[in-house]
Amino acid sequence: MAALPQFVSDGLRLAYESAGEGLPVLCIHGFASSGKVNWIDTGWVETLTGAGYRAITLDNRGHGNSDKPYDPERYYPHDMANDAVALLDHLGIERAAILGYSMGARISAFLAFEHEERVACAIFGGMGMNLINGLSDGNDIISGLRAPSLAELIHPTARQFRIFADHTGADREALAACMETSRQPMARADVRRISVPVLVAVGEADEMAGSPEPLAELLPQGEAFVIPKRDHMRATGDKAFKTAALQFLGKTFA
Template sequence: MANGAEGAGEKVKTERFVSFDGTELALHRVGEGQAFVLLHGLFSSADMNWIKWGHAERIAAAGYEVLMLDFRVHGQSEAPHDPEKYPENVLVRDVAALVDHLALEDYVLGGFSLGARTSLHAVAQGVLHPQRLVIGGMGTAGLGEWSKRSAHFLRVIDEFETIERGDPAYFSMQFLKSQGVDRVAARMLLTTLPDMDLAALANITIPSLVVCGDEDRDNGSAAELAGLLPDATYVEVPGTHMSSVTKPDLGRAIADWLKETAGI
């Protein structure tokens, strides 16, 4: 089941597959070459993070087939209301289901914010074994202190109709509204994301890119995160957590690093 969605240039093909528990998820593909599984941020989508601003096209031009999953409760994927559909680390299991579905062996894995966090959990736990790793918009606090970040979004969901302009949660509320997020499903999803023991980062020995906006402090220190990874390159690009994904520098930084490390 496929249709076409236009990115900045090359056509993005959208299809669906069934994850480990029967939930139907959307997958967007563009380009040819080595597979790059690329994951979006919390309450965003593949289109909002990667397609709309041309990043997927830039990465594809570097010689990759970019495989962009819409997480459950996001984008064009299903948002089930059954609590049994939300076991711990369900997003890691969904990405593993995608890798199995496509029978990927030699691939790159990466993402922005929630997508980066999911990628790190998957590799640190030995669930997935990509060749290289790309981590965008993520720092140590977004891993080791996720419960604090999650509490912010739980409040946004619980107080959604009463949050007023000037409240620190107002912008987040407006973003959820703009994305049409199913708040019942979103609340269940937030409870599936555990904190990470930062010592587990030592398990990630593959070449990794940590790329973050120079004004992005939403998830703590990205430079500190890079320092905890055994084989990481740290790159700053312009922008805050929200604006860095709208600028071409992010896609260029990823594409450039992929070219530099292609022989590894």
């Protein structure tokens, strides 16, 4: 396979891909995933390009084909939001729609708050009120990533992410460092200052994200969408989620 194109942000070489023409949608993946796993393999890139958009996928630092520092201080959402801006600069894009899932939605929130002029609208997938409340079992996930084997793990979320990390061939030590700081909550007052249109989409059976409706109510231009019959992992590529996202983009990004 050909190497992915790269750019430099904060001294790190980060990988990305771009497909299609038209208005740009920057897709920011979740924890332990990658641009390919989160957006290409789930059909999102095909969906977006088929609707006339340019789909840009980014491998976050610590993930995929990007550099993987082991220092937890390199993984705050603020820093990864700056990576997204650096990619837009690299591609000569002034404004884009942002599509983030889980950790990628948290990064998208910091991006929309700190760089409002670069964001036309945003979709927070797999992230509800835990954007503010934080992730309660992050330490269990870290322990699971560093455990000698899966057989030792009892905590269900830790097992889930360990299996996912092993399946994607991820660098588990880099992921453990990422988990320490990437789950930084966003202040409620800052959420209220995100002025761009935001769709908050969370699976009906998602126990990790927190409720979408109260987060949407805090956002000046927020709206909530419940992805029917889906948990955190299975909501990512859901057809109803894609339909709702395209409808949202159609009315907020032109």
